[in-house]
Amino acid sequence: MNAGFPLPGIALHPLRELLNDEFHARPPVPLRSPTLVSHLVFTHDASTQQEELANLQNLGEVATGELLDRSEAHLVFAAQAFLLRWERHSEFSSYTVFRELTAGEGRNPAASALQVVPAGWLSAIPGQLIAATHVELQASREVSPESVTAGLTPTGRQVVAAQVADQAAWVFTDFMFDSGFSRFLILDVALTQRQAGRTVQRLLEIETYRLLALLALPVAKEIGSWLKAAETQLADMVDQIGQARSPADERQVLAALTGLAAEVEHSLARTAFRFGAARAYHDLVMQRIDELRELRVTGCPTFREMMQRRLLPAMQTCIAMAKRQDDLSDRLARSSELLRTRVDVELERQNQEQLAQMNQRARLQLRLQETVEGLSVVAITYYASQLVHYLAKGFKALLPALSPEIAAAVSIPLVAAFSILGIRRMRRRLRQEAGGDH
Structure with a gap:
C-alpha cells in the first residue's frame, strides 16, 4: 500500500512507482x-x-x-x-x-x-x-x-x-x-x-x-569464412544422403549432420545477442538522427547520409550473416529430417520382414503342434490299450471268457476318441483364456 495514494483500500502494483520513475529517468x-x-x-x-x-x-x-x-x-x-x-x-x-x-x-x-x-x-x-x-x-x-x-x-x-x-x-x-x-x-x-x-x-x-552497433561487424566477418565451409560441408552431406546404399552409410551421414548442427546451434547461441543488439543500436542511431531534424549544409553530408554510407553497409553485413546462420540451421534440420525419414522407412521395412518371418514361424509351430497332438493321441491310445490288456489278463481268472486281446482291441477306439475330445477341450480353454487376456 502507498500511504500517499488518496484512495484508501486500493492495492497498488509493486512496480508502479519504479516503472513511472524509469519513464522519467535520465532527462x-x-x-x-x-x-x-x-x-x-x-x-x-x-x-x-x-x-x-x-x-x-x-x-x-x-x-x-x-x-x-x-x-x-x-x-x-x-x-x-x-x-x-x-x-x-x-x-x-x-x-x-x-x-x-x-x-x-x-x-x-x-x-x-x-x-x-x-x-x-x-x-x-x-x-x-x-x-x-x-x-x-x-x-x-x-x-x-x-x-x-x-x-x-x-x-x-x-x-x-x-x-x-x-x-x-x-x-x-x-x-x-x-x-x-x-x-x-x-x-x-x-x-x-x-x-x-x-x-x-x-x-x-x-x-x-x-x-556499439559496429561491435557486431568483427563477429560477422569471423563467422563468414566458417559459414562458407559449413555450407560446403552440408552440400557434401546431402550428396552422401543420395548415395547411401546401406544403413551403415545412413548412420554415418546422420552422425555427421548431427555434429554440424551442434556447431551451428553453438554459433547461433554465441552470436544471437550481438547481432540483435547491433540492430537495436542501429535503430537508436537512426532515431536520434531523426530527432535532430537536420537540414543540409551546402557542401557537407548530413548525419543520415553518413550513417547510410558508412554504418548501414556494416549492419547489412551483420544481418546477412545472421540470416545465413538461420538458413543453414533450417537446411540442416530439413536434411536431418530427410535422412531420418529414410532411416525410418528402412526400419519399417525390416520390421515388416521380421513380422512376416515371425508369422511364418508361427504357422510352422502350429503345424508342428498339430502333428505333436496327433502323435500324442496315438501314444496315449497305445499305452492305455496296453493297460487294458494287462487288466484283462488280471481278471481272466475271474472271467475265463474275457479275452485280453479283444478287450485291448475294443478299448483302442474309445481311448482315441476320449483323447481327441480332451485335447480339443484343452485347446478351446486355452484360446478362451488368451482372448480374455487381450
Missing part, C-alpha cells in the same frame, strides 16, 4: 553556451559492478561537491568546477562531464571537460573504453558558422554538418579520432537550455550507439 542536463562536454563509455560485466560503485563512492572523497541524484543505475554529482553524470546500461556504463566556460573565453581546441576531473579517479574507472567524445557548445555570435565552413578544404577530412533543431543550431563533426576522442562542435543560434541539453545528449548517443 537531459540543461546547458548554456559556452560549455564543454566529455563523454566516456566503458563496457562492463557483472564482475566490475561492485568495483564501479566503489569508484563512484570515491569521487566524493577526491572532489568537493554534492550528490544531486542517485539510483542503482544513475548518478549526478555536482562539483565546484564540473558536473558528472553516470549511467549504467545493459552492457556499458557512461560517464558524462559538463564544464561550463566563461562567456567570451573563446575556443581552445586543446581544452576539454575532463581537465577538471581528478586524473587518478578517471584512471580507476573499471571496464574497457569503447567510446570517447568531446563536445564543444559555443554561441554563434562568438564562433560563426561561416568561419567554420570557410576552414573546410576539399582535400581535408570529410566533415559532417547540419542545421538542427529547426535551424536553432549548427553541428559539425568528422567522426574521426583526434587524440583518441571524436569531436562535435555545436554553434548555438537560438537554443534554449533544454534544447541544448537534448541536442548534446542526442549527439553523444549517436556516437555511442554507432560504435
Whole structure:
C-alpha cells in the first residue's frame, strides 16, 4: 500500500512507482553556451559492478561537491568546477562531464571537460573504453558558422554538418579520432537550455550507439569464412544422403549432420545477442538522427547520409550473416529430417520382414503342434490299450471268457476318441483364456 495514494483500500502494483520513475529517468542536463562536454563509455560485466560503485563512492572523497541524484543505475554529482553524470546500461556504463566556460573565453581546441576531473579517479574507472567524445557548445555570435565552413578544404577530412533543431543550431563533426576522442562542435543560434541539453545528449548517443552497433561487424566477418565451409560441408552431406546404399552409410551421414548442427546451434547461441543488439543500436542511431531534424549544409553530408554510407553497409553485413546462420540451421534440420525419414522407412521395412518371418514361424509351430497332438493321441491310445490288456489278463481268472486281446482291441477306439475330445477341450480353454487376456 502507498500511504500517499488518496484512495484508501486500493492495492497498488509493486512496480508502479519504479516503472513511472524509469519513464522519467535520465532527462537531459540543461546547458548554456559556452560549455564543454566529455563523454566516456566503458563496457562492463557483472564482475566490475561492485568495483564501479566503489569508484563512484570515491569521487566524493577526491572532489568537493554534492550528490544531486542517485539510483542503482544513475548518478549526478555536482562539483565546484564540473558536473558528472553516470549511467549504467545493459552492457556499458557512461560517464558524462559538463564544464561550463566563461562567456567570451573563446575556443581552445586543446581544452576539454575532463581537465577538471581528478586524473587518478578517471584512471580507476573499471571496464574497457569503447567510446570517447568531446563536445564543444559555443554561441554563434562568438564562433560563426561561416568561419567554420570557410576552414573546410576539399582535400581535408570529410566533415559532417547540419542545421538542427529547426535551424536553432549548427553541428559539425568528422567522426574521426583526434587524440583518441571524436569531436562535435555545436554553434548555438537560438537554443534554449533544454534544447541544448537534448541536442548534446542526442549527439553523444549517436556516437555511442554507432560504435556499439559496429561491435557486431568483427563477429560477422569471423563467422563468414566458417559459414562458407559449413555450407560446403552440408552440400557434401546431402550428396552422401543420395548415395547411401546401406544403413551403415545412413548412420554415418546422420552422425555427421548431427555434429554440424551442434556447431551451428553453438554459433547461433554465441552470436544471437550481438547481432540483435547491433540492430537495436542501429535503430537508436537512426532515431536520434531523426530527432535532430537536420537540414543540409551546402557542401557537407548530413548525419543520415553518413550513417547510410558508412554504418548501414556494416549492419547489412551483420544481418546477412545472421540470416545465413538461420538458413543453414533450417537446411540442416530439413536434411536431418530427410535422412531420418529414410532411416525410418528402412526400419519399417525390416520390421515388416521380421513380422512376416515371425508369422511364418508361427504357422510352422502350429503345424508342428498339430502333428505333436496327433502323435500324442496315438501314444496315449497305445499305452492305455496296453493297460487294458494287462487288466484283462488280471481278471481272466475271474472271467475265463474275457479275452485280453479283444478287450485291448475294443478299448483302442474309445481311448482315441476320449483323447481327441480332451485335447480339443484343452485347446478351446486355452484360446478362451488368451482372448480374455487381450
